[in-house]
Amino acid sequence: MTFSRLLVQLTALVFVAYGLAFAIAPAFMAEFSTAAVPQSASALIDMRATYGGMSVAVGLILFLLASHANTIRVGLQAVLLLMLGMAVGRMLGMALDGAANTLMFVYLALELVAVALAGVLLSREGAG
Numbered sequence: 001m002t003f004s005r006l007l008v009q010l011t012a013l014v015f016v017a018y019g020l021a022f023a024i025a026p027a028f029m030a031e032f033s034t035a036a037v038p039q040s041a042s043a044l045i046d047m048r049a050t051y052g053g054m055s056v057a058v059g060l061i062l063f064l065l066a067s068h069a070n071t072i073r074v075g076l077q078a079v080l081l082l083m084l085g086m087a088v089g090r091m092l093g094m095a096l097d098g099a100a101n102t103l104m105f106v107y108l109a110l111e112l113v114a115v116a117l118a119g120v121l122l123s124r125e126g127a128g
Contacts, residue, residue: 023052
């Protein structure tokens, strides 16, 4: 197994696990990650759909991309774009919304590491 495939699969696993956790227990996951729980049924439903269902779907797409040698590069590009988008959004939130908890900084660091790894792996693979 190549490191490129491993990175795409690891990212997929995180999306699926996080998505399942939010689909099953959105209030618990919201409390865990933000120290607050949405107060309406619609907010919890939206968390199940967006953080839950969409995250699981993203993970499954990444697993599909990692399953074929000819789509690993697209998988790496997806990892880079997904993690970069999340990191930029998180930094924007930190700048505009004020103090973030420690977990937000941990997530940001992990996102930036994934961006860097995907970028290095893509540059090593060339334009192929």
